[in-house]
Amino acid sequence: MSVPAAVGPPNPFAAMTRTAFIPTLLVGPIAIAIAFFAGGGRAAGGAALGYAVTIAFFLxxxxxxxxFAANTPPLLFMATALAVFFGQLIFLLLVILFLQNADWLDGRAFGLTALAVALVWQIFQVVGYLRTRRLVFDEPTTPASSPSEASPRHTA
Structure with a gap:
């Protein structure tokens, strides 16, 4: 007789990655095609680099x-998620600033593609997180008593 494994809360990261990755994969080729038709090969190259860099940051x-945050309490989880998110955005901003004077790169195509990919990733990441139905509060340590146990009825 085997003991069934305890079922814990679903891993929100697998759900968020699955939900965000597919739509984000679709945005890149569309952005690259738009950049190519609007600005040629240099713009398409900038869009492709913006796409690759942004996906790498979010993954x-x-x-x-x-x-680091898979098994943390709900409030600490949200604080960690916000810290990672802001860290990603700051690092992406630093890359954009570093590449702003690159003659071989169409900065506008790079930046617009990075922005589009980041927005799509974040929107669908939030959708994936909401679908996991993760608790946003700590579970009570003792079971709450039912109303009937808390105040017995007196009959006359």
């Missing part, structure tokens, strides 16, 4: 969150 953020 890395999910890996960091899965590694």
């Amino acid at each position: 890395l953020g999910m890996i960091v969150m899965n590694r």
Whole structure:
């Protein structure tokens, strides 16, 4: 007779990554095609680099969150998620600032593609998180008594 494994809360990172990754994969080729038709090969290259850099940042953020925040209490989880999110945005801003004077790169295509990919990733990441139905409060340590046990009725 085997003992069934305890079923815990679903891993929100797998759900968020699955939900965000597919729509984000679709945005990149569309942005690259628009950049190509609007500005040529240099713009398409900038869009492709913006796409690749942004996806790498957000996937890395999910890996960091899965590694360090998977089993944290709900309030600490949200604080960690916000810290990782702001860290990702700051790092992406630093990359954009570093590449702003690159002659070989169409900065407008890079930036607009990075912005589109980041927005799509964040929107669908939130959708994936909401679908996990993760608690946003700590579970009570003692079971609450039912109303009938808390105040017995007196009959006359």
